[in-house]
Amino acid sequence: FYEERSEYKDELKDVMVYIDSPMATSATEVFRRNAQVFDDETKDYILRGDHPLDFKNLKFTRTSEESQALNFDPSPKVIIASSGMCEAGRIKHHLKHNLWNPKSSIVFVGYQAPGTLGRSIANGDKNVTVLGEKIHIEAEIYNLEGFSGHADRDGLLEWLSGFRKKPARIFLVHGEEDSKKDFAAYVKKALGYNCTVVEGDSEYTLSKNAVVTVEDYNNEIVSPESLTRIKNKISAVHDDLETILYNTHLAVGGNLSPEQLTEINNTILALEKYTFSLGSAVAKEA
Structure with missing residues (x-):
């Protein structure tokens, strides 16, 4: 974002971003631990030191007390909360405290099903009921469909x-x-x-017309195409390590914190472990 709109960098540099969802917090940790499956564009960002899931203003709230405190902090902030259609979860408390406020913005980034609170708000309804309280909407409402995690x-x-x-x-x-x-x-x-x-509530009877044998499955796993993909992945990992080693040389003597050094060391130990595991798996006789 800053690469294309650098004029906002100073204005937004102190704005906190809160991930206010225990499930989203856990899911983010899964993504952090499996960066190897990211697309090439995201990998390039990470290798340049710009990790999309880890920046200085990002904070995760796990407890309900931390979540509630966000609504009593008057400083500007971004709160990312579930559920996406506003039917349950922490988002309902944030809506109760912000829908009436003309200084607030409610941004939808996904599909809103008919009959949900999210659909009513996105459609422009000015009066809704949240947690038993009737609220007149004064906040600005936006719908950014391009952020949906679903395929187009x-x-x-x-x-x-x-x-x-x-x-x-x-x-x-x-x-x-x-x-x-x-x-x-x-x-x-x-x-x-x-x-x-499928329209509305429908029922369908499914029948199984074919059975895949274990032999068929194993033959597909060891196909020439599968072996080529493995070789390409190993080559890609090698290239990524070369880039990381280059960046490490640049960082030597820099302002690395003790926490960063500890994280780097732990990651190297894990990498060493999996390197030996890979070597063992490759050398193992069939």
């Missing part, structure tokens, strides 16, 4: 295109009815697959 039309089609064998059934469940119908027509035209558009 092309992403879904790419995923469907990856099946070696035509799927027996395809059900379109999540999304607006018109969007699901349009996507079903798009899939039919692009891939020739018929999709079932």
Whole structure:
């Protein structure tokens, strides 16, 4: 963001960002521990020292007391809270304390299902009930659909295109009815697959027409394509280590904190352990 809009850097440098969701906190830790599966763009950011899940103003709140205290702190801040459709969780308390305030902004970054509180707010309703209290909305409301974690039309089609064998059934469940119908027509035209558009509460009986044997599964695991992917991953790890070693030389003599040095040392020990494990696995006889 700052690379394209540097004029905001000084204005936002002291604004705290709070992740106010125990589940999101735990999920973030999972992502932090598995950075190897990030896309190339994100890996490049991390290797340059710009980790998207770890910056100086980021704070995680786990306890309900920490969450409640955010609403009594008047300083500007960004609060990221669940649930996304505002039906439960800590977001309801934040809405109760901020929807009436014209200085507040409520930003939706995902789909809001019909009948939910989030849908009512996003649609522009000016009066809602939150935790039994009627609230007149004065806050600014925004909907940034581009931040959704779901794949878009092309992403879904790419995923469907990856099946070696035509799927027996395809059900379109999540999304607006018109969007699901349009996507079903798009899939039919692009891939020739018929999709079932699920409307409301529906029931379907599934039948199993084929059985995959263990032998078939094992043959796919040791295919030439799988071995090539493994070699490419090892080569990519080697290149990333070269970049890290270069950055380490630049950082020598810098202002590294004791915490940073401890984290680096622990990571190196883990890397050493897994390096020996990889070597052992490669050398092991079949």
